[in-house]
Amino acid sequence: MIRITLPDGSIKTFENTPTAYDVAVSISEGLARNCVAAEVDGRLIDLYREIPEDAAVRLITPKDPEALEILRHTAAHVMAQAILRVYPDAHLTIGPVVEDGFYYDIDMGPVSADDFPRIEAEMRKIVNEKLPIRRKTVSKADALAFYRNEPYKLEMIQDLPDGTISFYEQGEFTDLCRGPHLPHTGFIRAFKLMKTSGAYWRADQTNAQLQRIYGTAFFDKKDLKRYLDFLEEARKRNHRKLGERLDLFSFHDEAPGMPFFHARGMTVWNTLLAYWREAHLEAGYVETKTPIMLNRSLWERSGHWENYRENMYTSTIDDMDYAIKPMNCPGGMLLYANRPHSYKELPLRQAEIGLVHRHEMSGVLSGLFRVRAFHQDDAHIFMTPDQIEGEILGVLRLVERIYGTFGLGFHLELSTRPGKSIGSDEQWAQATDGLKKALDTYGQPYKINAGDGAFYGPKIDVHIKDALGRTWQCGTVQLDMSLPERFDLTYVGQDNEKHRPIMIHRVIYGSIERFFGILIEHYAGKFPLWLSPVQVRVLPINDELAPYALEVKDFLAAGGLRVEVDERTESLNRKIREAQLEYIPLILTIGAKEKTAGTLSVRTLDGSVTYGVSREAFLTRVSDHIRRRSPDPGIFTD
Numbered sequence: 001m002i003r004i005t006l007p008d009g010s011i012k013t014f015e016n017t018p019t020a021y022d023v024a025v026s027i028s029e030g031l032a033r034n035c036v037a038a039e040v041d042g043r044l045i046d047l048y049r050e051i052p053e054d055a056a057v058r059l060i061t062p063k064d065p066e067a068l069e070i071l072r073h074t075a076a077h078v079m080a081q082a083i084l085r086v087y088p089d090a091h092l093t094i095g096p097v098v099e100d101g102f103y104y105d106i107d108m109g110p111v112s113a114d115d116f117p118r119i120e121a122e123m124r125k126i127v128n129e130k131l132p133i134r135r136k137t138v139s140k141a142d143a144l145a146f147y148r149n150e151p152y153k154l155e156m157i158q159d160l161p162d163g164t165i166s167f168y169e170q171g172e173f174t175d176l177c178r179g180p181h182l183p184h185t186g187f188i189r190a191f192k193l194m195k196t197s198g199a200y201w202r203a204d205q206t207n208a209q210l211q212r213i214y215g216t217a218f219f220d221k222k223d224l225k226r227y228l229d230f231l232e233e234a235r236k237r238n239h240r241k242l243g244e245r246l247d248l249f250s251f252h253d254e255a256p257g258m259p260f261f262h263a264r265g266m267t268v269w270n271t272l273l274a275y276w277r278e279a280h281l282e283a284g285y286v287e288t289k290t291p292i293m294l295n296r297s298l299w300e301r302s303g304h305w306e307n308y309r310e311n312m313y314t315s316t317i318d319d320m321d322y323a324i325k326p327m328n329c330p331g332g333m334l335l336y337a338n339r340p341h342s343y344k345e346l347p348l349r350q351a352e353i354g355l356v357h358r359h360e361m362s363g364v365l366s367g368l369f370r371v372r373a374f375h376q377d378d379a380h381i382f383m384t385p386d387q388i389e390g391e392i393l394g395v396l397r398l399v400e401r402i403y404g405t406f407g408l409g410f411h412l413e414l415s416t417r418p419g420k421s422i423g424s425d426e427q428w429a430q431a432t433d434g435l436k437k438a439l440d441t442y443g444q445p446y447k448i449n450a451g452d453g454a455f456y457g458p459k460i461d462v463h464i465k466d467a468l469g470r471t472w473q474c475g476t477v478q479l480d481m482s483l484p485e486r487f488d489l490t491y492v493g494q495d496n497e498k499h500r501p502i503m504i505h506r507v508i509y510g511s512i513e514r515f516f517g518i519l520i521e522h523y524a525g526k527f528p529l530w531l532s533p534v535q536v537r538v539l540p541i542n543d544e545l546a547p548y549a550l551e552v553k554d555f556l557a558a559g560g561l562r563v564e565v566d567e568r569t570e571s572l573n574r575k576i577r578e579a580q581l582e583y584i585p586l587i588l589t590i591g592a593k594e595k596t597a598g599t600l601s602v603r604t605l606d607g608s609v610t611y612g613v614s615r616e617a618f619l620t621r622v623s624d625h626i627r628r629r630s631p632d633p634g635i636f637t638d
Contacts, residue, residue, distance in 0.1 A: 003054045021047045024059050034061050036187060037070050037180045046135055046180040062219040069097050074182040075191050075217035076102040081173035082122035093152040093210060101216035105199050111211050116193040130186035131171040135179055137164040190224035191217040234468060239520035240367040246525055257365045257372035259513055264533035271531050276377055283398050285349040285379060290331025292355055296321035301486055302330040303422045307455050311358045328354035329505055332380040333487040341491040347383040347391050354378050368517030375512040381504040388502055392438035395477050395506050399462055402508050407631050409465040412446035415453040422456055423482035431479040432458045456482045466522040474510035526583045530626040536563045537584045539575045541591045548595045559619040
């Protein structure tokens, strides 16, 4: 007799060995029809897989988070089956699930989006056939014999240890796979092929180039439509296109992966940094600056030469090796060590906007999101052991303040010791425990991200959420007990003896370039008034009114606003339209009536117009809005 324990604690007993499907049927026929898989003692299995002994079982339906990955895994097989029907000479390699979908790498002739309708039509046939999907196991020898004409599958099987190997069959199609999969192909009710790209077998450029075909799949057509609508909105917000259109930044072949910021981009940049400096000054930080290039001995002492050398740009000067800094930390150590410190000075919060360089592979460079030269809003906090919790809480509250200003929510992850690290087990345990205690006191939920810490210490990663619900890892808080030891940092305690300080590394913007790109997409290029590179554009309706328009500009600029005048001999409607396309928040039209009355007509991006606003009232209202860094665009809509 086999006893199955369900999540509610109830127990089902079976005389014969049950499958997960049998367990579902024992509850209800409707549940069995809706199940896609099962979790048995914490391991996902196919619905028709037998459960040979007593176990805890959770049945998986489309409502469960694991179901979508199983669906997409099966959809990759359906796509591969369809491709083999359409292109019989194709050779399959691997087809994993990835974020938001799946792909399959296939050795075949070139494929483009023009070929997708034909492949999708064959996929629909396979879905409509509701082909049962069943797992079978064979010996390694039988697997090699089965794939004797498939070179890529043969190579994968040869790399596997001896023993049984699992296949999955659906109709005439069989694939090498661990599973699990859906019970039948009919569950895939909504899918779409998305794009194609080239890929090398096993990511080795000396191997054959393959066709990588991407797709996505959902249980419901409404979910697919929502996802496609999301992609369309994300496409409209693409920071690279908006950056070019709004004249913010550019890239050039002479410096791959290193952005050039234009005048308007620098206005946004400097506004971001001015806010950063204000918030940090109020939080008790001092600002510092360290050199961009330091010699090899420093990087050996910090551990970067051994652990991070492949990502560093180096040079030889006067027969000595140097490296351009990939991070600011070692320079911060030298600053602290420059003079003796007392416990009375601690905590010491040193912040730096540091330009760093990291050698990223050209294939991963992506606009402002992945660059080779970028600025980090670093800070190094030196403290006593009893100050750990308070300082980490202070950082988290500063994170909350700054992200809140931009309307960005966030969640937290605690990343623990990676395989490649420096420092003792005791140091890592103490550092990790310190972060956990601070997070527990902070009171917000967090998850453990095992093995993803920095090589010198555990960290709290801060993942922000933008207007589209996408998450981005920007801020990080790292507790480090190793670098202070490597650099022999000390302070004099109350006992008049030397002690080793604890150190926090932290960033909030992270890479300022990347944060800039995120904000462009978060706001869809329509920056809030306080951050907008041009806050006001003045449009005289004819040349005779240009002198008065310039007078208005000078008045507003003297009040601290960023103002332009469009004096071109274009129609007013065209100038308004162009200002709207450039997302200028406030457009002032100047006609004879406005000049005579000394007033302004104020047009906002939503198309509303307010007439008869005095220059003084306009400046007061707008200045207050900017001072508060209000995200609300409705300055003149009450």
